[in-house]
Amino acid sequence: MTAREIPYKIYLDESEIPTAWYNVRADMKNKPAPLLNPGTHQPMTAQELSAVFCEDLVAQELDNDTRLFPIPQEIQDFYRMYRPSPLVRAYCLEKKLQTPAHIYYKFEGNNTSGSHKLNSAIAQAYYAKKQGLKGVTTETGAGQWGTALSMACAYLGLDCKVFMVKVSYEQKPFRREVMRTYGASVTPSPSETTQVGRKILAEHPGTTGSLGCAISEAVEVAVGTPGYRYVLGSVLNQVLLHQSVIGVEAKTALDKYGVKPDVIIGCAGGGSNLGGLISPFMGEKLRGEADYRIVAVEPASCPSLTRGVYAYDFCDTGMVCPLAKMYTLGSDFIPAPNHAGGLRYHGMSPILSQLYDDGLMEAVSVPQTRVFEAAELFARTEGILPAPESSHAICAAIDEALKCKESGEEKTILFGLTGTGYFDMVAYEKFHDGRMDDYVPTDEELAQFRARLPKID
Ligand SMILES: *Cc1c(COP(=O)(O)O)cnc(C)c1O
Numbered sequence: 001m002t003a004r005e006i007p008y009k010i011y012l013d014e015s016e017i018p019t020a021w022y023n024v025r026a027d028m029k030n031k032p033a034p035l036l037n038p039g040t041h042q043p044m045t046a047q048e049l050s051a052v053f054c055e056d057l058v059a060q061e062l063d064n065d066t067r068l069f070p071i072p073q074e075i076q077d078f079y080r081m082y083r084p085s086p087l088v089r090a091y092c093l094e095k096k097l098q099t100p101a102h103i104y105y106k107f108e109g110n111n112t113s114g115s116h117k118l119n120s121a122i123a124q125a126y127y128a129k130k131q132g133l134k135g136v137t138t139e140t141g142a143g144q145w146g147t148a149l150s151m152a153c154a155y156l157g158l159d160c161k162v163f164m165v166k167v168s169y170e171q172k173p174f175r176r177e178v179m180r181t182y183g184a185s186v187t188p189s190p191s192e193t194t195q196v197g198r199k200i201l202a203e204h205p206g207t208t209g210s211l212g213c214a215i216s217e218a219v220e221v222a223v224g225t226p227g228y229r230y231v232l233g234s235v236l237n238q239v240l241l242h243q244s245v246i247g248v249e250a251k252t253a254l255d256k257y258g259v260k261p262d263v264i265i266g267c268a269g270g271g272s273n274l275g276g277l278i279s280p281f282m283g284e285k286l287r288g289e290a291d292y293r294i295v296a297v298e299p300a301s302c303p304s305l306t307r308g309v310y311a312y313d314f315c316d317t318g319m320v321c322p323l324a325k326m327y328t329l330g331s332d333f334i335p336a337p338n339h340a341g342g343l344r345y346h347g348m349s350p351i352l353s354q355l356y357d358d359g360l361m362e363a364v365s366v367p368q369t370r371v372f373e374a375a376e377l378f379a380r381t382e383g384i385l386p387a388p389e390s391s392h393a394i395c396a397a398i399d400e401a402l403k404c405k406e407s408g409e410e411k412t413i414l415f416g417l418t419g420t421g422y423f424d425m426v427a428y429e430k431f432h433d434g435r436m437d438d439y440v441p442t443d444e445e446l447a448q449f450r451a452r453l454p455k456i457d
Contacts, residue, residue, distance in 0.1 A: 142341025243276025
């Protein structure tokens with residue numbers, strides 16, 4: 001039987017949108033380490049977590065055994081507005097690179113938030129609404145998560161308070177206005193409106209903020225305001241669960257044509273898009289049914305997997321959140337101001353951290369200028385203007401394809417194209433003007449932050 005000719009875009013029918021999320025933890029022999037109470041260092045109980053997070057999400061967070069979680073109908077209906085997302089065969093890029101490799105990408109930028117974050121935002125807003133809450137608080141770095149959450153909250157009639165890292169608030173006024181269009185209130189972080197914000201401002205006057213600071217502020221407001229809970233756009237097990245919709249769709253589409261990827265590549269900030277994309281493939285790998293190479297790509301300026309340590313650490317700068325065991329650079333690490341805001345987090349999803357520690361996936365880091373070279377090549381060949389975060393995956397995929405060109409191997413490469421870069425033109429401008437820097441932290445710098453990790457025995 002000859003292989004069916006593969007179209008440029010493999011679309012699924014609406015009826016093929018997943019009706020369940022796949023929980024990769026069910027198939028992991030070594031489960032991700034539990035979140036710990038920062039005071040007692042004991043595993044966080046459901047009751048403790050419920051002070052911060054919605055009840056159903058706490059249940060999802062703690063469940064290492066249930067393989068499939070049915071997606072509630074209201075979330076499925078929302079998914080129909082922008083899913084299924086296309087799986088694209090990058091014929092034009094292959095041709096440009098003159099590679100024998102077959103390159104596919106799963107494009108998650110086809111919604112107003114411009115990224116995959118909407119997949120989890122609608123789920124988290126849904127459970128908040130179901131619990132009868134008035135609203136949610138969150139942080140946003142580059143702004144994609146805040147935008148996604150504002151959209152989901154507007155749809156469900158929930159209030160949404162966003163703490164936006166100050167440097168992004170100032171550099172990306174249009175992101176802020178999109179959030180306000182969807183009814184969210186947006187506060188630059190660190191701010192004077194919270195205790196932790198005032199403390200950080202007193203200690204670091206003039207700071208432009210970090211995701212870790214913004215998380216602390218959002219948690220403080222959620223815990224102190226009746227009818228509010230905190231929601232997080234990445235890192236947590238529940239977020240990877242929701243993002244499995246990306247991987248399940250991608251696998252369904254590839255299976256239609258009998259295509260099996262050799263290498264699966266994704267950028268990794270907190271790990272949610274990569275975790276979601278690889279979930280069903282990793283499941284097969286864990287069950288011994290198939291083998292895939294899986295590669296996480298991170299910025300050289302914020303290299304949590306490639307140069308961090310696997311240890312318990314705080315998820316936020318203010319140290320109010322539970323401790324998570326993860327690959328981390330230290331919770332007070334503030335990366336050089338690179339332009340991939342969504343990849344500037346000091347830690348990594350506990351699920352991905354465990355998989356990486358078990359040798360089930362690889363990680364590479366790439367410097368910023370190379371990322372923008374890849375972004376531009378991609379924009380010129382495939383047409384889509386990629387987000388800087390997504391361009392890390394593009395860069396690694398191109399590297400793989402060029403290796404195939406040298407070796408003559410006809411490998412199949414799948415990568416996650418997480419979003420579009422329309423709000424990142426200041427970064428593109430710096431690149432075009434040759435003003436982009438490639439700062440990479442030294443070993444000595446990283447050691448300083450590592451020395452301040454909490455001591456957990
Ligand atoms: C947030 C974001 C990322 C990184 O977050 P993960 O949780 O690691 O997926 C990557 N790409 C885009 C476009 C984003 O908005």
